[in-house]
Amino acid sequence: MHILIVDDHPLFRMGLRAIISASTEAQPAVVECDNFDCAQRLLEKTSFDLILLDLLMPGLATLEEVFNLVAMSGRAAVAVVSGVATPDIAEMVRLSGAAAFIPKTLPPEEIGSALRTVMRGEQVFCGMPGAANAAKGEDAALTPMQRKVMLLLSKGKSNKEIANELQLSANTIKVHVTKILKKFGVSSRAQAIAAIRRAPQPETVDD
Amino acid sequence: MTDPLLVDLDALAVLRTEIGPGPVQELLEFFVSDARRLVRDFATHTEAGQGKAAAKAVHNLKSSSALLGLPALFAAARAAEARPFEQDPRSAGELRRVLDETIGRLSDLKLIAAP
Numbered sequence: 199m200h201i202l203i204v205d206d207h208p209l210f211r212m213g214l215r216a217i218i219s220a221s222t223e224a225q226p227a228v229v230e231c232d233n234f235d236c237a238q239r240l241l242e243k244t245s246f247d248l249i250l251l252d253l254l255m256p257g258l259a260t261l262e263e264v265f266n267l268v269a270m271s272g273r274a275a276v277a278v279v280s281g282v283a284t285p286d287i288a289e290m291v292r293l294s295g296a297a298a299f300i301p302k303t304l305p306p307e308e309i310g311s312a313l314r315t316v317m318r319g320e321q322v323f324c325g326m327p328g329a330a331n332a333a334k335g336e337d338a339a340l341t342p343m344q345r346k347v348m349l350l351l352s353k354g355k356s357n358k359e360i361a362n363e364l365q366l367s368a369n370t371i372k373v374h375v376t377k378i379l380k381k382f383g384v385s386s387r388a389q390a391i392a393a394i395r396r397a398p399q400p401e402t403v404d405d
Numbered sequence: 406m407t408d409p410l411l412v413d414l415d416a417l418a419v420l421r422t423e424i425g426p427g428p429v430q431e432l433l434e435f436f437v438s439d440a441r442r443l444v445r446d447f448a449t450h451t452e453a454g455q456g457k458a459a460a461k462a463v464h465n466l467k468s469s470s471a472l473l474g475l476p477a478l479f480a481a482a483r484a485a486e487a488r489p490f491e492q493d494p495r496s497a498g499e500l501r502r503v504l505d506e507t508i509g510r511l512s513d514l515k516l517i518a519a520p
Contacts, residue, residue, distance in 0.1 A: 207465045209432065209439045213472050216428035254464055281468045302468040303479075306420045309472075 199226035199317070200245070204237040205252035205279070210302065214250055214279065217310045221317065234258040237267065246274040248317060251296075253280040253287070253398040261290050262352055262394045268295040269345050277316045279309070282398045283324075290393060292323050293381055295339045299323045338381055347374045352391050409476035411503075411510040416474025433517050436473055437508055440466060444504055447485065448497035460486055463500070470507075478507045 201218060205211050211230050218226060229244075231237045234257030237249070249271055251264070258264075268276050275297035280287070283301035291299045300312045301324055308324070315322045340348060343364075350360045357375065361368040375387060382390045421429050443466045450459035467482035469475075481503040485496040511517045 207468065209435055209469050210465070210472065212428075212432055212435060213424075216424040216432070220424045220428075254461060281464050303471040305416065306423050306472055310423045 199224070199247045201226050201228045202231065202237060202240060202246045202249045202274075203228060204231045204234065204249065204255070206232045206255045207252070208232070210252070210279075213306070214309075214313075217306065217313055218317075221310060221314050232256075234263060234267075238270070241267070241270050241272075245272050249274050249276045250313075251276055251278050251280075253278060253282050258398075260395045260397050261287070261294070262349070264291060264296065265294045265340075265345060265349055265352075265394055269342070269349060275316055275319070277313070280398070287398055288323055290396075292338060293340055294394075295342070295345055297321050340378060340381060344374050344378050344381075347371060348378055348390070348394065351375065351378070351387055352394055409480050411475065411477045411507050412514060412516070413474035413476050414514075417516070420472070420474060430516075432473060433511060436469055437511075437517060437520065440469060440478070440504055440508075443469075444497065444500050447500060451497055463496075466500070475507050478503050 199222065203211050203214050205214070211232075215228050215230075218228060226247075229240065229246075231240060232255075234255055236257075237251070238257075241249075249267070251267065252258075253264070264276075264278065276295075277298035277300060278291045278296050279298075279300045279302060281302040283299075283303060288299040298312060298316045298321060300309055300322070302309070304312070304324060312322045312324055346364060347360055350363060355363070357368050357371045360366075361371045364371070379385065379387065379390055382393055384390050384393065417429065443462045446462040447459050447466070450456075450462060463482045463485040467479055467486055470479035470482060478500075481500050485500055488496065508517070508520050512519050
């Protein structure tokens with residue numbers, strides 16, 4: 199297994215590496231990046247099976263970058279492991295097509311359990327309200343095509359421009375946009391764009 | 406209400422079960438210098454009015470202390486993270502005090518070398 203850990207905090211990278219090593223009999227090849235740009239450069243030339251991604255990190259300014267990384271991650275499962283653990287952030291991570299959302303403040307055995315779940319190819323969203331819902335996650339995440347449409351939407355492109363770029367009809371794009379808005383739970387494309395352009399922030403309230 | 410524990414030995418035992426005693430020892434030893442750096446960064450950024458950078462430093466401190474079972478430091482980091490933009494110099498002082506007590510307790514328990 200080929201794993202990429204993207205986190206600017208060296209202690210947490212050490213911790214994740216130790217949890218991963220203890221979780222598998224065959225020692226995985228683990229590569230580390232301490233910023234988002236490093237991860238993007240690596241993904242352009244290397245494929246991974248699993249990517250563990252922090253959110254508050256140099257180079258990762260908005261949630262749009264998470265959508266981008268999932269889009270370029272190929273067959274890799276992306277697990278967001280973050281200290282920013284609000285339900286709305288977890289929901290955006292799920293929509294991005296990531297396989298997991300794991301708050302860093304979980305007890306280590308729960309982080310380990312969640313990582314093992316993802317390494318088995320399943321989904322886990324620990325920061326969601328209610329029970330972690332793998333089945334819902336699969337249905338409710340954007341499809342790869344919807345993700346492409348969403349990323350072009352966020353660049354301010356019209357349905358016609360997106361249709362040209364993806365070589366689809368404008369009507370097909372309209373259907374995708376309608377489904378995207380439904381999954382985001384918003385009524386306009388501007389609201390969907392605002393949602394993924396949001397910057398993940400450290401907690402400012404004591405929850 | 407009692408103060409939170411400095412070192413949660415049960416949580417550390419679970420972590421040892423999860424990743425093994427050797428890696429836990431490495432993490433604890435690395436933690437001492439890392440946490441001191443983070444508290445220093447927090448103080449520097451707070452004094453400079455750089456709320457976002459200050460919040461990031463305590464955010465990482467919060468994650469470390471959660472991972473290693475250090476509840477008092479976790480609570481102090483979490484409280485500091487919740488009010489970074491107040492640029493309150495007492496936050497850094499409080500964090501430094503709790504960190505020193507935590508490191509002292511880890512040393513008393515022979516979990517790290519004497520500071």
